[in-house]
Amino acid sequence: MQEMPGYAPDAPETPDVPAHLTKTAKKIFRQIVGELVEAKIPIKRVDGHAIGMAAICLDEVRRWSDLAEKIGTSPEMRMQCAQMVARNQRDAQEWLGVLGATPKSRAQMGLRGKTEGKKLGAVASILQQKRQVVSGAG
Secondary structure (H helix, E strand, O other), X not given: OEEOOOOOOOOOOOOOOOOOOOHHHHHHHHHHHHHHXXXXXXXXHHHHHHHXXXXXXXXXXXXXXXXXXXXXXXXXXXXXXXXXXXXXXXXXXXXXXXXXXXXXXXXXXXXXXXXXXXXXXXXXXXXXXXXXXXXXXX
């Protein structure tokens, strides 16, 4: 990640896995923590509660999706499963946004990904060349 000028992130801390999480949610929790650290999101121990909530929501999406496939053709149960999947997806998105685990939330935090080394598409390459010509660098 490339920090905005004046931004100095705190050293990340490793939050404790909440004891009340299911086995699968604990695995998801550890995965989220690892990805946040890798993305250089400045997490703290207290963030464990929010990460736990995101993990629960993602685990519930998986659980309700699995249940929907096992149910068969009952329209009422399929509808309930679809509603619960959608609800937990929305909730997970909210929690992940709070944690800085989405591109939009990282941009709002002043963090952005590095673009060096990425191959530009045709349109982006043309725009970059045009900017260089206009600025006198080309």
